[in-house]
Amino acid sequence: MFETMKPAPADKILALMAQFREDSRTDKVDLGVGVYKDENGDTTVMRAIRAAEARLHDKQTTKTYVGPQGDKEFCAAMGDLVFGNTVPKDRLRVCQAPGGSGALSILGMLINRARPGATVWLSDPTWPNHTPLLTGAGLKTKSHPYYDAATGEVLFDEMIEALGAAEKGDVVLLHGCCHNPTGADLTIDQWKAVAELCVEKGLLPFIDFAYLGFGDGLDKDAEGLRLLAKIAPEFVVAASCSKNFAVYRERVGAAMIIGATAAEADTAFSQLLSVARSVYSMPPDHGAAIVKMVMQDPELIDDWKNELEEMRRRMMQLRQDFADALRKASNSDRFDFIARQKGMFSRLGLSPEQIETLRAEHGIYIIGDSRINIAGLPGDGLDDLARKIVAVAS
Numbered sequence: 340m341f342e343t344m345k346p347a348p349a350d351k352i353l354a355l356m357a358q359f360r361e362d363s364r365t366d367k368v369d370l371g372v373g374v375y376k377d378e379n380g381d382t383t384v385m386r387a388i389r390a391a392e393a394r395l396h397d398k399q400t401t402k403t404y405v406g407p408q409g410d411k412e413f414c415a416a417m418g419d420l421v422f423g424n425t426v427p428k429d430r431l432r433v434c435q436a437p438g439g440s441g442a443l444s445i446l447g448m449l450i451n452r453a454r455p456g457a458t459v460w461l462s463d464p465t466w467p468n469h470t471p472l473l474t475g476a477g478l479k480t481k482s483h484p485y486y487d488a489a490t491g492e493v494l495f496d497e498m499i500e501a502l503g504a505a506e507k508g509d510v511v512l513l514h515g516c517c518h519n520p521t522g523a524d525l526t527i528d529q530w531k532a533v534a535e536l537c538v539e540k541g542l543l544p545f546i547d548f549a550y551l552g553f554g555d556g557l558d559k560d561a562e563g564l565r566l567l568a569k570i571a572p573e574f575v576v577a578a579s580c581s582k583n584f585a586v587y588r589e590r591v592g593a594a595m596i597i598g599a600t601a602a603e604a605d606t607a608f609s610q611l612l613s614v615a616r617s618v619y620s621m622p623p624d625h626g627a628a629i630v631k632m633v634m635q636d637p638e639l640i641d642d643w644k645n646e647l648e649e650m651r652r653r654m655m656q657l658r659q660d661f662a663d664a665l666r667k668a669s670n671s672d673r674f675d676f677i678a679r680q681k682g683m684f685s686r687l688g689l690s691p692e693q694i695e696t697l698r699a700e701h702g703i704y705i706i707g708d709s710r711i712n713i714a715g716l717p718g719d720g721l722d723d724l725a726r727k728i729v730a731v732a733s
């Protein structure tokens with residue numbers, strides 16, 4: 340069976356992680372891996388999650404199957420978290436999924452059932468897993484310009500012009516907030532323009548929402564998507580709880596459908612459950628049960644929001660401090676965009692050779708496209724880091 344197979348290419352981020360672990364330098368810095376880290380470099384369990392987990396341990400009476408939709412109360416709570424009251428509930432359907440990746444995947448397969456081989460437009464650049472997840476679901480991908488490395492801003496006119504070539508029935512994948520890998524987000528006016536274009540051309544918006552709460556705060560981060568809900572009759576959302584609830588390995592996410600009518604939402608949802616059933620049958624329960632408990636308990640949800648806000652503010656401060664340190668080291672505004680961008684990632688704009696020099700000479704680990712994890716920045720070593728980066732960058 341497997342004698343003619345060639346090994347799959349190694350995952351570059353995982354390879355870099357392994358290299359970092361083996362590096363014996365004590366002052367090494369990991370800016371590669373995409374997980375939130377605290378000031379000690381740890382990715383800890385959030386307080387509310389820990390409390391809910393203990394309660395679940397005491398209260399859970401069965402581990403019987405949950406069904407393809409997963410936990411219905413978790414699904415309802417996720418719908419509320421993402422949309423508030425901005426979409427009519429009779430057109431919204433939510434299915435629990437194994438992480439944001441699982442949600443992207445089953446929604447991709449759902450679209451492929453509706454329109455086999457449909458084209459999904461992706462921003463250039465985008466999260467590298469978008470392409471394999473969506474092509475794995477049977478879809479095709481095309482990309483549109485998105486990011487201006489010289490200014491750190493969105494190339495909005497170019498994006499709209501490229502999407503002008505999209506055909507009815509194509510799909511436009513948008514990052515809900517905190518664009519990965521660039522940190523450059525659409526403004527609310529730009530969201531409106533994209534929503535109107537999608538309606539005018541008959542394109543399906545597909546929102547990947549992996550960093551809700553990491554940019555400007557929970558409600559503000561959802562503004563673009565909530566505006567879209569007012570303009571676009573139908574769209575889909577893949578939400579992840581990995582980062583904002585810090586439950587990465589528990590695989591918690593949700594796939595959402597907003598149908599043009601309640602009847603269409605029902606039909607599409609029945610197909611979505613059938614896709615889930617055919618791939619993994621049912622999502623894992625443990626993480627979603629804990630997240631649900633947090634979202635349903637007034638004390639736990641307050642504590643979760645407070646801790647999430649502490650994380651967000653820490654990243655904002657690191658952005659500002661790092662941009663200041665780079666300004667001082669470079670005597671220029673070249674890196675000022677870092678303070679303006681949002682979420683966990685920004686791109687430094689370095690070449691692969693410069694990135695390799697930083698790793699080899701200074702133990703600074705950055706992935707090949709020069710994306711850095713803001714949460715991994717050493718708060719007390721920013722001047723030193725900035726000097727080393729500027730030295731290789733100039």
Ligand SMILES: Cc1ncc(COP(=O)(O)O)c(C=O)c1O
Nearest residue numbers: 438439440466519547549579581
């Ligand atoms: C843009 C984006 N979408 C989706 C995901 C999926 O996250 P997960 O499958 O871990 O929930 C990630 C994770 O890094 C991401 O960065």
